[in-house]
Amino acid sequence: MTTDRGVLRWGVLGTGWIATAFLEGLRAVHGARVTAVGSRSAAAAERFADTWGIPNRHVGVTALAEDPDVDVVYIATPHSAHHAGTLACLAAGKHVLCEKPLAMNARQVTEMIGAARSHGRFLMEAMWTRFAPASRKISDLLAAGAIGELRMLIANFGNAVPYDPASRLWNPELGGGALLDLGVYPIALASHFLGDLTVVGVSGRLDPQGKVDAQSTVLVENRDGVTGLLACSLEAPLPNRVALIGTRGRIEVERWWCPTDFVLYRDGSEPEAYAFPHRANGYEHEAEEVARCIAAGEQESPLMPWAESLRIMRIMDEVRQRLGVVYPYADTP
Known part of the structure; x- marks a missing residue:
């Protein structure tokens, strides 16, 4: 087409x-x-x-x-x-x-x-995040056992946003709250590297009117017991870092939602810095994947398949349910 x-x-x-x-x-x-x-x-x-x-x-x-x-x-x-x-x-x-x-x-x-x-x-x-060259390189390093066996993922994303009930960010009818705006990133990252997830625990704070989540922390684990500690906030400037921790090292990433660089720490070795600059601002990579899939006659991308989008949303539904957050129109069949 x-x-x-x-x-x-x-x-x-x-x-x-x-x-x-x-x-x-x-x-x-x-x-x-x-x-x-x-x-x-x-x-x-x-x-x-x-x-x-x-x-x-x-x-x-x-x-x-x-x-x-x-x-x-x-x-x-x-x-x-x-x-x-x-x-x-x-x-x-x-x-x-x-x-x-x-x-x-x-x-x-x-x-x-x-x-x-x-x-x-x-x-x-x-x-x-999924299509950035740096993200793909991290996947390759994990698959090659660069940090041994993955044992834990820590990811957080948060900014201090002034409370304004008229803003989209705080409006439940528009999907407001930290979870859908920022929390989708760490949850998607955990889904990518850990696979099928079970929500072990959820804690959080609601906005002053008790309608949307202002901050959430989620503990997940996969079937092998590898854990993910995920946090998002509209109330506080979190470190905004990712750590992938294995049995023989770790990978640390800053500005990880669309990374250009990261550092690999292998036990007993000097840190290894990797850099993958974007040609533009990072959005070009997902657009190229769309073009590739359409040209190949594929209905979904193997890098971001439908089943994974559904898995991510089911996790967010469970987190919202535990926090007591309801979107008035969307949650009414």
Whole structure:
């Protein structure tokens, strides 16, 4: 589903900062062309399109989904709109790259996967961490036994965000709270390196109105007893580091949600520093994987398969349930 000698035509749903960041990365991808943008506001669509030189401007998801000049849509809306936007685009015959988290709960993710399967279209959660060259190198080192057998993963992601109940970050109807915005990263990382997970324990703090999680700590383990200690916060600037600890060493990563470098510590050896600079800002890697999969006729990426997106969301559902966080519309069938 490409035109003009292999060009993949992208549409973008949403005009916020994440859409801007994605297009900055997309500039570095060979054969990618942005042909359309959609927004709830005509003015926002026009401004965004003028900035990026995008020819087709639409109000709403339906018009964008039905645009014949679009092959694949990048969903860059708030969490609460991922489900409906993805379903509309898949039904119109478009491939979809949807921002993380893929949806608000596992029920929605299941419906999105079913729609991609029934319409024969590609769908992937935009977990950009997974596609960074540094992340792939870490996977290779672990597989080669560079730190022995993995025994523990520690990952945290947190920032101090002023409390504002009018903000998307604190609004339960929009999927507010630390878990969906930041916690998805450490949970996805644990899923990637540890596989199937069991939630052993959850602790956290809710916002002043008791509606969303302001901070969460989650202990998980896999079937071999390898543990993951995961934390996210909208109240405190956490160290924002990852440590993968094995029987003969460890790997430490900073800015790990889309890493460019890390340090390998082997027992009895000098530290080994690795660097993998992005060509752009890191978003180019997930866009390249989308293009590769579509060209190969694959409906899902082996690096971020549907089953894993569902696994990650089921874990987040369990964490929310233990914390007592409910999303009013999404959690009502």
